[in-house]
Amino acid sequence: MQSLDSEKGLIKFSHCKKDIFCSYVPKLCPVCGQNLNYRRLEDAPVSIPSPFVNGHRQKCSFLLKPTTGTFLREYDGSSDLHVGISNTNGLVYNYNETGIHRVELGWEQCISIPLVQPGMYGLLKQWDKYLEEFSTGEAWFFHRYDEHYHNCYTYALAFINCVLAAQGKQPMSKSEFTERFVIPQTRKASKYITVYREVAENYFYIGDSPDQEQNNSEEDKLLH
Ligand SMILES: [Zn+2]
Incomplete structure (x- = not known):
């Protein structure tokens, strides 16, 4: 090898x-x-x-990675995945059974979906404040966590919908976001892994x- x-x-x-x-x-x-x-x-x-990027260098993005290990080495097509949202400084916010985490390490090999279009300076300026405030909400206390119904994806999507609402846009359902943005990337990534x-x-x-x-x-x- x-x-x-x-x-x-x-x-x-x-x-x-x-x-x-x-x-x-x-x-x-x-x-x-x-x-x-x-x-x-x-x-x-x-x-x-490579379809994988260092999530700590992706501003204001939805990030996806295997819960343990990396895509290129360990991912077997059915491993658990974990998602998070990056701020403008490479800090990745993510939610799990122990609550909200803000991490500087561990998201070096991710699928990244940028959430802020170039030129949206107003949103970019507010992003870190929005994300921090949103994450301190009691919806994201550790005891509210549920593996299937109130998980990392619930958190990330709720934040995305908050941002959409602030821009006067319609919210997105989990299946809509997944089909439009996540599946095309994961499909490409899985071919690349092979x-x-x-x-x-x-x-x-x-x-x-x-x-x-x-x-x-x-x-x-x-x-x-
Ligand atoms: Zn030849």
Whole structure:
């Protein structure tokens, strides 16, 4: 197993009608063993950024990570997930059975959904105050926690809805937020995890090239 820099992302190139993912471009094609020459511009190596970011560097975002371990190493597709909201200084607010936590560490590999559009200076200025005030509410005392009905997601979504209300916008249901914002990201992330682990294990992930193969897998499309 090679040690990969989890923040660096991967590289993709095409040869032999295959899309080949790797952490560095080899001299020879791993499929045909020939020198790599690219007949078309779109076959040349491109970087595939990691879908995971350091949550402590994401301002005003909804963050998602496995409750224990990391996405790239431990996540198995059904592990418990935990969510939080970042302030403007890299502090991540999150709610669990012991109450509200404001942490500077532990959210280094997250899926991040930015909640403030660029240019919304008013909201950005108020964000930390809103988040702090919201989090001290008694709804988020530890004894109110319930794994299924009053959890980290309830907290994060309630805060998002508070911000939406302050802007005169309609609240979002859990399923609406999940389907619109979370699922597209997690789908992309899970494909990336598959490719990443294969590259870590065997240096290459070789998939059918989508524009040359009719029966292309969802995988290849999502990584573009
Ligand atoms: Zn080849």
